[in-house]
Amino acid sequence: MSRLSWANRMAALASLGDEKRLQLFELVAASPGAVGRDDVAGATGIPRSTVSFHLDRLVQDGLLAVEFHKPPGKSGPGSGRPAKMYRPVAGEIGASVPDRNYDLAGELMASAIERSTTEGEPVAEALPAESFRKGRSQAEAAKTLEDFLVQAGYRPEPDGDGGFLLPNCPFHRLSNKHPGVVCTMNGAFLRGAATRFDASADRVAPADQPGHCCARIMPPAGAVQTRGREPGGQGG
Template sequence: MRKLPWVRRMAAVASLGDEKRRQLFELVSASGVPVGRDDAALALGMARSTASFHLDRLVADGLLAVEFHKPAGKAGPGSGRPAKMYRTAESEVGASVPDRNYDLAGELMATAIEHSAAAGEPVRESLLAAASRKGRALAAESASLEEFLAEEGYHPEPDGKGGFILANCPFHRLADGHPEVVCAMNGAFLGGAAAGCGESEDRVAGNSVPGQCCARITAP
C-alpha cells in the first residue's frame, strides 16, 4: 500500500493538535471494540453533534475508520438502521519534516535479510534486488517518473538538461551514517522505479552535491 501524500500525512498529525479530536482518538484507540458517537460523547462529556463532527474529521484525516453495526440484541425488520461505529484505521500515519521514508528502508532491509538467510545469498545482493523490485512495483501506479519521485518525497527539480536533481533524500540520516549500503539501495530502488515507469534504468546516476540525494535523474 502506498503511503499518503506528505501534505495529507502532515494534516493528519496536525489534526490531533485539537484537544477534542485527540481525546476522541485516544478513546477509540483504547477501546477493544468500535465506538459509537453516543458512547463517545457520553464518555467525554461532549455534545453528540460535537463528537460526531470531530470523529468524522478523524476519518477524513485517515486516523479512524467507520463500520456499521445493528444495535445489540436486535435483528430483522424493524430493528433499526445500522449504527455508525468508529475504530482506529489499519494503516499507520507518520510524518516528518523534511519528508523521510525510514519505514521503506526498514522493510527493504528486513526483506533482504530474510531472503539472504533462506537462500544463502549475500545480504547486499538481496538488498539491491529487493529495492529494485519494490521500486518497480510502486512506480507502476504512477503516471510518470517525475510524479513518482514527487510522491516518494524526492522533491525532483529540473536540472535544465532534461533531467532532474533530487533535492531531498528520503533516507537522509541512514545514508549519512551508512552511505555505501543505503545509497546503493536507493540507486536500485530508483532504477526499479524508472523501469516501472517505462524508462531506462540508466537514467539514474550518482550525485555528490552536498544537501541533495545521492542520485540524480539524467535526460532520456
C-alpha cells in the first residue's frame, strides 16, 4: 500500500478512536481472509446495520478495502449476488505533527547499504543514487511537483517567484544529528522527484532558512524572478 497522506493518516487514527470501530477493525485485521458483514456481526454481537455503517466508514478512511465474492459452494445462475467482503489495507498507521517520514529515511539507507554490499559501491555514492531513484519513483503518482511535495510532507509554500520554500523537513530529527548524510539524501530524493516534471534537476537548491528544510525549489528555467535568491546553505 502506498503511504497515506498526513491528513488521511490523521483521519484514520481519529476513526479508530471510536470503540466499536476499533473492535471491528481489529477483528477484520486478524482474519486470514476477507470477511463479510454477517460474519462480523455474528462474531461481535453487534447489529448488522451498525456493523455495516462502521465497516464502510473504515473503508472511507482508508483502513479497509472491499471485495465481492459469491457465497462459498455456490456458483452460476441463481446462486445469489456476490457478497460484500472487507479486508485490511494497512498494516501500520502512524502520524506526527508536523509530518515526519523516518520510515522512508530507513528504507533509503537500507537500500544504499544493500547496494553497497552487493555491488561494492561506496555507501556515500549509493545513498544519493538510491534516493534519487526513489524520489523519481514516488513522484510518478503525483500530478505536479507541488502535489508531490505536499504528499511527501514538505508543506511547500510559494516563494513569489515560481518556486517553493519547504517549511517542514520529513527527516527533521535525523537531519539535526547527521546533517551531512541526511541533507545529501534529501537533496537527491527531491532532485529525483523534480526530474519527473522537468528534464533538469537544477530546481532543487540548498537553503539555510531557520526552521525549514535544507533545500528549496527554484522557479522553472526561464521563469521571471521578481527578487533575488536567498543564500544557499549546506545540504541537499
